[in-house]
Amino acid sequence: MITLAAFDMAGTTIDDRGAVYRALEQAVTETGATVAPADLQTWMGTEKRAAITALVGLGGGRASDELVDAAFERFRVILDELYTAEPPVAMPGVPEAIDELRGRGIRVALTTGFSRDVAEGILQQLGWAVAGTEAETEAELVIDALVCGDEVAQGRPAPYMIHRAMERTGVLDVAGVVVAGDTAVDVQAGANSGAAITIGVLSGKLDRAAFADQPFTELLGSVAEIPAYLESRVS
Template identity: 30%
Template sequence: MTPESKPLIPMVVLDWAGTVVDHGSVAPVKALEDIFAAEGIDAPHSLVRKYMGLAKRDHVEALLWEPEIAAQVAHLHARRVTEEDVDRLYAQFEPQMMALLPGYAEVITGAAEVVEELRSRGIRLGGTTGYTRPMLDELMQLAAKQGYRTDASLCPEDVGAGRPHPWMCYRLAIDLRVYPLSRCVKVGDTPSDIEEGRNAGMWTIGLTRSGNAVGLTETEWKALDAPEQKRLLADAEKELRGAGAHLMAESVAHILPVLGEIEERIRTGELPL
């Protein structure tokens, strides 16, 4: 590819759950609710979703320190939350997720086709996640069987820390030999996705319908009436714009025109500030 023919956007980095698989990001929520329930702790659905996108140990720790949950730990054990509590619950999370993954790995409608279109344009495709490496490896195999592949995907343990740190995006840029990051795009469905992309100096696209903020499977979404769908999309957009998302789309199937808008802004010299 000659310098003149290189794409304006050299790399698009996509989140996994809620972005390209598992419409509504249901699996991690269920796994976390299950492991807390096994400890005799009620982890409210809204709190579990509050920290979606983080590395999963960070997610467990953040939940344990929520006042509502920390109070339950104090009642059960007559003490404050400890690192041992975090380690014990996190140790239960991975096997629970590995058991659930096959049932929640369906590629979101349009994801495989969009990625192949981007690849045909010479754009490199990366993936980042809050999942662990064994979870990500399993998920990549399941997605590949449905036609979805990235050029490289990373998890927090690959780089020493998860979102909102930008390290996974930096490492992908190195591994895929792309620059500048100011012309690359991060796509995701959680505030931590958006913060990751912005911290890396990238353009960001927040996904509303398919992700954590709406939190519904595709079947559940289609069962809603139009006014309720509109309300949920507006709430999701408000959350993601509040995290700093530059642009929005309902799902990954809708990002091509949004990427076109980013290309036009790049042509004018605009930076993702």
């Protein structure tokens, strides 16, 4: 029986029109490093300081602590500018899917490679809130937990954000967890966590072929399809 759904944010539950990709690429290239599209895709979904460190090194730069700190601040500034110009929106059908899952008694957590201040700002823009917070009473959508990349020892593909989501929602058994995300590291984290079901969704930048060698249970078009998918597994 599924008791927790842990979903990624950008590209999975939230459509940011590729803003994270653009902000990360620009922040790294401003350091003088080059960014290969394949490397950028590999590091999407990871904690952003770790992504910057890796991309600078891959692009021929030297990722000192000072450089990474400065590039991370630039990433935040660029992303804020992009989100101000074109705010992120919910993926079609996702709020309804989250409401349906919670109505069945399944807790829903969002996990993200963003730092907490960035993630909370996105939720505020969307009118979403975490259960038990002051914003819940006026929220358009309520989730049960938010876990960010700067709150765990290591981001994806490590399983720690998923396990932290379990901790925050009181879920004890990974056999009751479904994980979904739009990047390779999302499904790798799901598999590494021991989750019962790990779903790759095609709502982000990756197509079906790009998931070919990844450890997913199922590929779906969107998180919007997950309630029906889970229902089909028990019927």
